[in-house]
Amino acid sequence: MRLAMKEGLLRGAKASRRGPAISHLLFTDDCILFGEASSRGAMVLKGILNEYEKCSGQCVNFNKSIIFFSSNTSEEKKEKVSAILGVRSSTNLERYLGFPNVAGRPKKESFQHLKEKGYTRIEGWSTRLLSQDGKEVFIKSVL
Template identity: 40%
Template sequence: MITSNADAFSMLIDKAAWEHLIQGVRICRGSPRVSHLFFREDSILFAKATLQEFSKVAYIISKYERASSQKVNLSKTEVVFSRNVGADRRQEIIDILGVREVARHEKYLGLPTIIGRSKKAVFACLKERIWKKLQGCKEKLLSKPGKEIMIKVVAQAIPSYMMSIFKIPDGLIDEIHALFARFWWGSNDTVRKLH
């Protein structure tokens, strides 16, 4: 049986989790523990902030590198700690792994990782991206069918990825619809047209 490198790395982490050498994280009480998540070219590891667990993580990375003849790029590797971890412990763990600490990841795969109370502020980038795209084309040079294609194919596609994962605030959707109407009817910041 031939396994991919990701499968081999996953097996090493699973073995350590099975042997309770890595705790992982629980989403809620009674749920199974998650020790790692893999995406296309990224890996997210979850461990308790102890020297023993991070020594084991460092050992797994080293073992994986020797077995696969691939090198993990530690300059692109980051660690995020919970607020309960003291500064001394953080520094010890960073020294063990040879990585850098970040307060939090703002975005992953183009999506926000943390959404606070103000959802409108988080998703405001959608409105900006749509308006830039609509402003980028010369609306005076487009016919009505050209504008329709621009709205339906280009502008409406921008929020679809984010909307497939998050519920966008209704007020922001109304503002996006207003942008489409302004583009369709030819209104701009100086001239308002009725529709």
């Protein structure tokens, strides 16, 4: 991804005008890729993913993958890019990595939702199963 950006084949997303372009965010077994919604960009990205599969033996599960577009992307571009990548398009960012997407909610509502979810998960564990230290680690991991 970095090499493709360096060579001008891909364009990442910027959080601000002067900030760096972000092409990808990696997690334990998941990633988010950022790019331009164009046929060329989709072909380059598809090539990178195919090369990754050849080198690592790991492959992308396109059935579980979703592509999100900015609101100013035309329907024609959305359809072309989705078809090239073989990924379904969605406008709903409700959940990611098992966590609710709180970006669209007011801050107070977001915090309250997460707090309630945390209490619900903690209450589900029997107090007999965990030591005091175990409870603390569990609570911190949930939060």
